[in-house]
Amino acid sequence: MSHSHHHDDHDHHHEHDNRYSDMQARVKALETLLAEKGLIDPAAIDAIVETYETKIGPRNGAAVVAKAWSDPDFAEWLKQDATDAIASLGFTGRQGEHMRAVFNTPDTHNLVVCTLCSCYPWSVLGLPPVWYKAPAYRSRAVINPRAVLEEFGLTLPSTKKIRVWDSTAELRYLVIPEKPAGTEAMDEAQLAALVSRDAMIGTAIAGQPSEETA
Template identity: 65%
Template sequence: MPRACCQPKGLARISASCRREYALEEEHSELSNVERRVRALETVMTQKGYIDPAALDVLIDTYQTKVGPRNGARVVARAWVDPAFRERLLRDATAAIAELGYSGRQGEHMIAVANAPGRHNVVVCTLCSCYPWPVLGLPPVWYKSAPYRSRVVRDPRGVLAEFGVTLPASTEIRVWDSTAEVRYLVIPERPTGTEGLSEDALAALVTRDSMIGTGLARAVGET
């Protein structure tokens, strides 16, 4: 079973300098007119003291990594404990996800891909930033950035290593390209030693990045 590296150097690089680089490049080359106006408004409001950038960052991070991905985590946990649901999820992800009450814009056409021993899936949108909002919430900045979108296709193993994920050389890495027509949800491998956990406890082990493929599900006791 693949393992996650202990975070330090690789993950620090991707989460700090690389992600700032990704965001900077995106700001200058990938923003739409609406996004530029929003960014300009945010700058003016910050300069006038109407908003606190740090508080705004915390709010965005909450929706990116906690509130939104909880839906997807519940989908994954159900797939881990219910073989029939897992089969339906892999056959028709849109319908199976809707069984749990999650549907809507950006989630109309879903495909679930499952990690397994010897196979790891990772998702990207090479054209823009297509992302399954109903199950993962807001897309992280790095997912929308040009460097991630180009590099993960050319060098998925290297990019995963920067996120702290080290896979055996024999592991096949499949890169899935989201489009306006279809979006993907990765079902990470269930961590070992979780046989006695409840569905809610299992959902707590599922991270946003593990459902994109740039991370693994947490081990028991890992925070």
């Protein structure tokens, strides 16, 4: 299921929604109890979660993007059958069984959300960030995506269309950012280093090459 939206209202900030769901509250209570008994170290847990959320998982997706940037045949395969193309690189498993890749262009920017819950492609992006699961993001990304992107520090030209894709349990999305200029001589490993998790959700764009890597 996908939606294209281009509205300009509402200004509630996603980062202000700090309410716990019943399950989150139970997990937090259990974590607190175990920490008080000295059975776990909260700082160690935070470090592990941070690693999987921002490093290990997103590296898979970044490799997919770099391959698409470097190999036109793979990019075409990714457009036609993202599930199989991604699986060919060894990235499969739970929460990534059915994938679709959506490509940013000079005219269109893609943004991914799950309006019903928090469906997310774990096999290529790791653990979902807290803000992705927040009710404020899930509602406002559809209603006013341009304002949401600005809150993430991404201001797009008014002429650029923003297309919002709604993930479901049956289908998850991976945004392929536009390849930055000046990267023609870079190999896939160097290209992958320019791709962040947020760029593959659509709340950011790919980074620019440094003088050392360009």
